[in-house]
Amino acid sequence: MNATCVIAQPIHPIGAEVLRSAGCTVIEPRNAAALEDALPDADAVIVRDGLSAAEIDSGARLLIIANHGTGTDRIDVAHASEHGIPVTHTPGANARSVAEHALMLMFATARQAVVADAATRRGHWGFKYQRPMMSLYGQTLGIVGFGRSGQMLCEMASKGLGMRVLVWSPKAEHELIQLSCGHAVDSLDELLEQADVVSLHRSMKPENRRTLDSAGIARMKPRAIVINTSRGGLIDEDALVDALTQGRLFGAGLDVFDTEPFAATSRLASLENVVLTPHVAGSSQEALYAMASQCAQQVIDTLAGRQPVDMVRPGVWSVRRRNVVVV
Numbered sequence: 645m646n647a648t649c650v651i652a653q654p655i656h657p658i659g660a661e662v663l664r665s666a667g668c669t670v671i672e673p674r675n676a677a678a679l680e681d682a683l684p685d686a687d688a689v690i691v692r693d694g695l696s697a698a699e700i701d702s703g704a705r706l707l708i709i710a711n712h713g714t715g716t717d718r719i720d721v722a723h724a725s726e727h728g729i730p731v732t733h734t735p736g737a738n739a740r741s742v743a744e745h746a747l748m749l750m751f752a753t754a755r756q757a758v759v760a761d762a763a764t765r766r767g768h769w770g771f772k773y774q775r776p777m778m779s780l781y782g783q784t785l786g787i788v789g790f791g792r793s794g795q796m797l798c799e800m801a802s803k804g805l806g807m808r809v810l811v812w813s814p815k816a817e818h819e820l821i822q823l824s825c826g827h828a829v830d831s832l833d834e835l836l837e838q839a840d841v842v843s844l845h846r847s848m849k850p851e852n853r854r855t856l857d858s859a860g861i862a863r864m865k866p867r868a869i870v871i872n873t874s875r876g877g878l879i880d881e882d883a884l885v886d887a888l889t890q891g892r893l894f895g896a897g898l899d900v901f902d903t904e905p906f907a908a909t910s911r912l913a914s915l916e917n918v919v920l921t922p923h924v925a926g927s928s929q930e931a932l933y934a935m936a937s938q939c940a941q942q943v944i945d946t947l948a949g950r951q952p953v954d955m956v957r958p959g960v961w962s963v964r965r966r967n968v969v970v971v
Contacts, residue, residue, distance in 0.1 A: 659936030694718025738926030739792035749897025786839030789846035
């Protein structure tokens with residue numbers, strides 16, 4: 645296959661191996677400047693950190709943009725579609741990793757794991773007398789959104805921890821929620837008022853922005869926990885920080901933020917009742933392998949003239965850009 649694929653950010657080595665075995669030339673730029681230089685000659689690009697309209701325009705030969713992950717909000721999908729460039733993603737490839745990470749953040753927040761670790765290292769063995777901790781068994785978990793990671797977390801929490809699980813999702817069928825051991829509620833307000841832990845699992849679409857706003861946070865129990873492994877824009881971050889600072893919430897476990905990376909002066913960084921991770925929920929080695937493999941196969945299929953799986957806008961295929969690629 646006489647084609648060039650640019651891997652814009654580091655992925656699992658299996659991705660490049662699969663592409664090279666199919667005869668592709670693989671370019672892995674080391675920085676933004678190198679990426680800019682590589683895009684004009686690329687027939688395909690695999691991205692983890694998005695692709696702007698300007699970057700898409702610079703890729704005059706692009707036949708596919710393969711997104712390494714589920715969320716495509718940082719890719720200008722509309723602009724790519726207008727130019728006949730399919731955009732793919734990898735839903736489900738990292739869902740279990742994300743669900744496990746959400747569960748980890750629940751435990752770490754409830755049991756004060758980060759500050760307990762710091763106390764231990766300082767030799768502060770009186771920590772247990774000074775900081776409240778929370779058990780998850782028997783608590784109510786509210787899952788907002790019910791994609792694959794939400795479904796997996798539902799089963800883990802209900803079957804593994806004996807938690808009562810409430811689910812609010814405008815799209816999910818009640819039968820699917822019940823099969824996953826959850827109980828559907830009719831409104832977000834109902835979920836927020838009952839949940840001891842709220843975990844967000846929605847995609848970042850304009851209509852989903854600030855799903856958890858200041859009014860919603862005010863409805864939550866005074867000792868509730870907020871978990872977010874989806875997108876930072878789903879939460880009004882200022883309202884969350886205010887509630888955490890004022891003791892109106894027990895704590896939060898956050899893997900995603902409004903601005904990434906956030907500034908060192910962020911108020912979140914100063915809070916001891918928050919557990920922070922740098923957008924790594926979907927980055928277990930198993931998930932990285934699966935996402936890289938899927939992206940590589942999507943690229944190969946597209947360059948060979950076969951419609952790839954998991955196109956964000958399947959209708960683009962019939963009007964796709966058609967450069968000459970020798971297979």
